[in-house]
Amino acid sequence: MIRSSLSRALAGAILLATGVPASPVFSQSNRPPAELAYTQLADPDQEAQAQLLMEELRCLVCQGQSIADSDAEMAGDMRALVRERIAAGESPQAIREWLIERYGDYVTYDPPLSWITAPLWIAPLLLLALGIFIARRSFRRRRAQ
Amino acid sequence: MRRALIWLPLVLFLLLLGLVISGIVKPGDRAVRSAMVGKPVPALDLPALVDGKPGVNSAALATGEPILLNLFASWCVPCIAEAPQLMKLKQQGVKIYGVAVRDTPEAMARFLNENGDPYAAIGDDGASQVSIALGSSGVPETYVIDGSGRIVLQHIGYVGEQDIAEIRAALEKAR
Numbered sequence: 001m002i003r004s005s006l007s008r009a010l011a012g013a014i015l016l017a018t019g020v021p022a023s024p025v026f027s028q029s030n031r032p033p034a035e036l037a038y039t040q041l042a043d044p045d046q047e048a049q050a051q052l053l054m055e056e057l058r059c060l061v062c063q064g065q066s067i068a069d070s071d072a073e074m075a076g077d078m079r080a081l082v083r084e085r086i087a088a089g090e091s092p093q094a095i096r097e098w099l100i101e102r103y104g105d106y107v108t109y110d111p112p113l114s115w116i117t118a119p120l121w122i123a124p125l126l127l128l129a130l131g132i133f134i135a136r137r138s139f140r141r142r143r144a145q
Numbered sequence: 146m147r148r149a150l151i152w153l154p155l156v157l158f159l160l161l162l163g164l165v166i167s168g169i170v171k172p173g174d175r176a177v178r179s180a181m182v183g184k185p186v187p188a189l190d191l192p193a194l195v196d197g198k199p200g201v202n203s204a205a206l207a208t209g210e211p212i213l214l215n216l217f218a219s220w221c222v223p224c225i226a227e228a229p230q231l232m233k234l235k236q237q238g239v240k241i242y243g244v245a246v247r248d249t250p251e252a253m254a255r256f257l258n259e260n261g262d263p264y265a266a267i268g269d270d271g272a273s274q275v276s277i278a279l280g281s282s283g284v285p286e287t288y289v290i291d292g293s294g295r296i297v298l299q300h301i302g303y304v305g306e307q308d309i310a311e312i313r314a315a316l317e318k319a320r
Contacts, residue, residue, distance in 0.1 A: 029247035
């Protein structure tokens with residue numbers, strides 16, 4: 001007991017001295033995972049819907065993974081949230097939009113078309129047009145010679 | 146005109162080089178900011194976690210005064226580091242409401258005993274549902290909420306001495 005509080009105080013002191021984690025730090029919490037974090041829904045159709053959505057939602061702790069792939073506690077809580085809402089009859093799109101309202105487009109791996117994502121679609125078309133333009137010009141020049 | 150154009154590829158290359166170097170030099174900020182800043186606090190109703198401390202609900206937060214909503218946990222080490230600063234803010238008359246993320250009553254009681262208790266109320270967010278509703282991505286995080294219940298500032302990470310000015314300014318502005 002004394003040891004543990006001492007080590008905690010020490011950890012706090014080290015943290016204060018170095019000031020390293022400006023961002024939140026993640027450690028193991030005191031609660032077991034939420035019930036639906038690791039339990040599939042009974043209805044296979046609903047579970048399939050939930051699974052599809054979970055694969056397209058970003059884990060905010062581990063950022064390169066989807067919440068379906070991650071073992072982070074927060075990802076577990078987000079899976080529980082997705083399954084609860086699907087079981088309650090909410091559509092996957094509505095859940096995705098609810099999360100985007102909270103975290104921005106970054107939370108989904110299928111971002112909606114907006115001014116920021118538009119270049120992803122438009123840039124290839126522009127480059128293709130530029131390529132055709134350059135090709136036509138150089139061919140015309142050769143013919144003229 | 147033609148002569149000037151010959152420099153274009155070099156200029157483009159230097160611009161790209163500058164972009165890459167600035168990306169390498171500046172420290173990466175991987176914090177995911179909440180998109181809820183500027184919006185009203187989502188409806189919440191969290192039960193009490195420890196004896197003698199009420200839970201946190203929307204009605205309790207709507208005091209007409211700016212408040213702090215602090216997401217924390219007894220298992221979170223930076224939360225120990227920010228405890229003295231929160232105590233200082235409380236002594237200056239700031240109302241602080243706590244959202245205890247994934248915690249147990251015993252561990253929380255011990256935490257408050259060891260690190261001080263600046264909280265007017267502590268709600269039990271056992272499965273992070275309110276954290277997610279707030280757009281939070283971990284503990285500790287501190288939200289400044291104005292008198293009308295709108296989120297005006299999200300502070301990610303622990304509140305250090307260097308952050309007090311920013312938080313006080315936001316509280317002052319929210320009045």
